[in-house]
Amino acid sequence: MVLDLLTQLCILLQVTGVFSASHSYRYYYTGITENANGQPVFTATAYVDDYPIGAYTSHSKEFKLQTEWIKEKTDPELWERNSEIFQGWEIEFKKGVRSLMNHYNHTDGFHTLQWMYGCELHDNGSISGYDLDGYDGKEFMALDLERVIHTASLPEAETIAQKWNTETNEAERMKNYLQEQCIESLKKYIRSGKENLERKVLPEINISEKTTDNGITLHCHAYGFYPRDIDVKWMRNHREEVPCQDDQYILPNTDGTYQVQASIHILSKDGDSYSCHIDHSSQTETRILTWKPTKDATIYIVMALCVSVIVLVTALVVIWKRRGAGNNNSNYALSTTEDKDVPVSLPAV
Template sequence: MGAGLLLRLLLLAGAVSVPAAGPGGSHSYRSFYTGVSDPGPDLPAFTALSYVDDQQILHYDSETQRVEPRADWVQGAVDPDYWDRETETLQGWEQKFGVKLRTLQFRYNQTGGSHTLQLMYSCELGEDGSPGAYVKLGYDGRDFLSYDPKKRTWAAAPAETQVTQRRLNEYKAFLQSAATYMEETCIEWLRKYLQHGKAALQSKHPVAQVNDRLSSRDGLTTLSCWVHGFYPKDVAVVWLKNGEAQPQETSRSRVLPSGDGTYQIWATIKINPSRSHDYTCSVEHVSLGAALRVALDKSRVEPEFNLMLITGLVVTVVLVVAVSGSAVSFLRRQGVGYRAAPGSTTTPTPT
């Protein structure tokens, strides 16, 4: 599935778009098209990205000039000629975005600066299998036109786009094409992607590991909970003290990809090791029937004892080295050296 008739008519009609989060649903297909008037080394003039749920599956930009898959399983969902067709289509959209950017700058009397033209569309399947769809349009970060699939009409935000809105709503053939694409064609492609990506897109249970470490600066112990191996991305992690959630005291990292299609996150909490409390890491995820809870193992060696043990070992080593160094220094002052005799570990032998 590529730009399609819907996106072609959108740009021909003078509409623009900006990425936006869509309504909730169990599965979604989303595409983002972005054009910039002032490209740079890390900012191509045109970029197109497509996602199934939160997994990127397609990529195109004006530097590579080629549509590339971003997930291995996508290959099985399309025919071999798909990539050539999509590449040709998006090369055309790249040119149209350039033209539309210049047109919009002229319309808004903008003679310089950096400007952005973006388009985003999405079709979705809810948890009950009900379909949904929407299109968001904008320029320089401003929402000004969107498609309402229930009313099958276009709605404009600022007054400047009401002329475009009326033009789109009066174009009955366009409205029918938009409805057919978003309600049927896009949903068919989403179902096809879900079928071929079933293994990659299915929920995966999180694994949680708990450990602690002593902070030398403030004497507090930091409990760390590493949650990994889960999919999809959304997860809730909080530390419990004596069974009570501690959301304010829990510090969480960002949810990061693990590189194998799953995600990971860290949650930490600082505690006073001298006080006796039970601490448990609680994880909530769509793949779990109930919250996953992993308690800190209090049977392990306490941090204070670990610190004393390490300190004692260091002191012992220092004393041994100091004593040995004094003995060697004394022998050398006496002009006598020593080495272990062959086959012996105790008898010194003059050199």
């Protein structure tokens, strides 16, 4: 379970999936080496669903709220207290980066320590949580909430996990936080931000195409939707799902909505029909948009077929001429082998 923690935030926020009505509350901490060209050596960011609550940096020394409705509906003293807590974590992360550099025998260079944790409240009332630690972009330790222990994700982290499990009660403390305090905080945000967190915006959908040397690439673009989770797929003849040629990433828009694109490649002379199927929590049923070749695409297909026919006819003519020439000169071709190591011309096939 080795994940790239440098892209973990993108994965959690962007990767598409079947829509659900769950809510999440999560934190991301990052510490870096101190010779990082003026970058903050420690940052901490908090999110409720896809809304950034705020961020702390070693430059600002305070947790600054970033979403207007959260500013209006939360206690300012809470975030003042959290600023003091993050100042303490800044010190701990500086120590942590140096400690892990020693553990990995790194004497210099740019290195990162990351910590991600959060909880989710699902639409059926169930809860879940996670706690992951990473060094230099790779997960090295995770909290197993079932066994209430830290598990090493890399062999090099075995001794660290063992030390945490035997010398601290960190696993039990984090389990209690994720299943109790984190969930209670999330419920408060859901109540105070219901209008924002539970709003639903229908996706706009369009299909575009691009002709290539060996076929056509079809793009299904859904945009302007909220919440983030969506399922977009291509179907052949409305029955068979067609795998997309690239990974799908849900990207944020400046207005708080999202967009995603699903692309497939088909042969120019493919006679099947293709349709884009979209499921989103703002819809009561699956929306289906069927691709209809544009005039340019139709011309391209006809031209491709014409070129194929011309190439085939040309090849047949060449073969026919070679056969005729071979029959006329076959005696000469064979007779030359008597005086030469290599025949001047090949015998007829």
